[in-house]
Amino acid sequence: MPISRPVPWVSPVLYGAVLAAGLYAWLAGLGDTQPVLFAGGLAALAGIDLLERRRYPARTPRRPAAALLGARIALFAAVAAVDGSGLSRALFVLVPFTAYFAFGRAIAVALAAAGALLLMTAGAVADPRWYADVEQVSDLLMFCVGLVLTVSMAAVAVEERRARAELAASTARVAELSATAERNRVARDIHDDLGHHLTAIVLLLEKATAFRDLDSGAADRAVLDAHGSARRALDDVRRSVRTLREVGEPFSLSDALTDLVAGQAEDGGPTVVLEFAGEESGHDAAALRALYRAAQEGITNSRRHARATLVSVAATLDAAGAELVVRDDGRGFSPEREGYGLLGMRERVQLAGGRVDIGGASGGGTRLTVTIPRRSAP
Structure with missing residues (x-):
């Protein structure tokens, strides 16, 4: 399943490289570059990327992602048609790269294979003996290498983001479990320390109440004992707080x-x-x-x-x-x-x-x- 949008810097870098190569070919008189349409097509591609990031900051839904991918493919073809340098064909490696994030690995690999097959078919239509032309074969191999690299880059980026998300979730879970364990520990300490002393206080006060009329001396002693137990409870609370703040002496x-x-x-x-x-x-x-x-x-x-x-x-x-x-x-x-x-x-x-x-x-x-x-x- 896709987890996020593509790495943001890949497309602008490739657009910049294609723009520089196309303008150089136009200035040098190499090929038949139409600079206005060429630059306008690349600007439109950059604009689509910018609008998509603003409209869908986290993730583009599948239907809009499919429509945007189709628009990009059309613009890739248009830019390649008016680029005399021929480098614009490298833009098509962005098709499986973008699809990997939007639709997953299977569709991205299928689109990469389809792109390589389409380029091979176009070469065969233009020149039935294209396989005998070293330059055309080299271009095809380089294009295939580019497809493999972009799909691999997308896979690494997706796995890295997934790993970070899982790490964040695991960290949050560990923090939650640690907090729960600490709450349980504090609850046990409160019960064991204060509960013990409060039990003694309650019993002593009950004794004082029972002996108040029968034996005032015994009642007074019970009240004093209750005071003593209350003081010990306060000492235990202070000792527990001190233990939480600093390392205490070894327990005996x-x-x-x-x-x-x-x-x-x-x-x-x-x-x-x-x-x-x-x-x-x-x-x-x-x-x-x-x-x-x-x-x-x-x-x-x-x-x-x-x-x-x-x-x-x-x-x-x-x-x-x-x-x-x-x-x-x-x-x-x-x-x-x-x-x-x-x-x-x-x-x-x-x-x-x-x-x-x-x-x-x-x-x-x-x-x-x-x-x-x-x-x-x-």
Whole structure:
């Protein structure tokens, strides 16, 4: 399928060469050149090109393109008839060249073959023994070479433009996918960071409301704990913004899990026990962050949905990979209750090359297991 109009400089260059040769032949008295008709025909051709570009800036529709091509062929013939130099026959190479952009390769090749056959037939009619004339055979061969070159040039131009269009589309698609991936990442971070702290704040305020009349001291402590959780949420937001703006310190899973567990006690949440084994060096940072987010989500769900009183977090890192197990003694897990948090967790773990398993734990409660094969740290 045609994709655009012809290369704009080819026709004017050829018109200029034909004009110079024809005027030289006229001034030198070579042949029978009629300068007014000759120059007027070339000017008309240039005018057609200019009007077409203005009328159809991007692409000429097929019907107008066919009409314009017919007009050009007629003017080519008229110019050749009044040109004593004989060079005007080179104008006919523009026929397949223009047709390639307007109608495609098949029609362009057919017109090129028809042009060569027409020139051969005209030579045979004028001189039955034209094939014995070296000059006529040379002219025919040169004309055929010109046809091949112009069709090849048109093919290269079309493919180059198509490649540029495909590259632009691919670039736009990559940008769109990158933006989507970044939006999903930010959404996961918002859910994991703010969602975790907001859950604690909501539960603490509910506790303060429930104990307001029964135990004012417990209510006051719950409000203070809620304030503390809100401050930690603000610190997490600032840390996330800082991370987006600059390269932060290397991530430490053990330190992050230790802080996470300590924060549960400060927020008045369930008892959380941490077990950590192995060395983090050599493990992919994305895998370590995915484990931390999984632990964060597991504790939040144990606190919000399971109403657990005891949560255990066990992280094991070895040569084969990394594993995180979060268990609680709550009400158990229902698959239909999976929300955005678990979805985001699965996405993070899958991006790190791992898997998530979640279900009931022995003795009741819920067991969350995250396994990520080891990949070398970048």
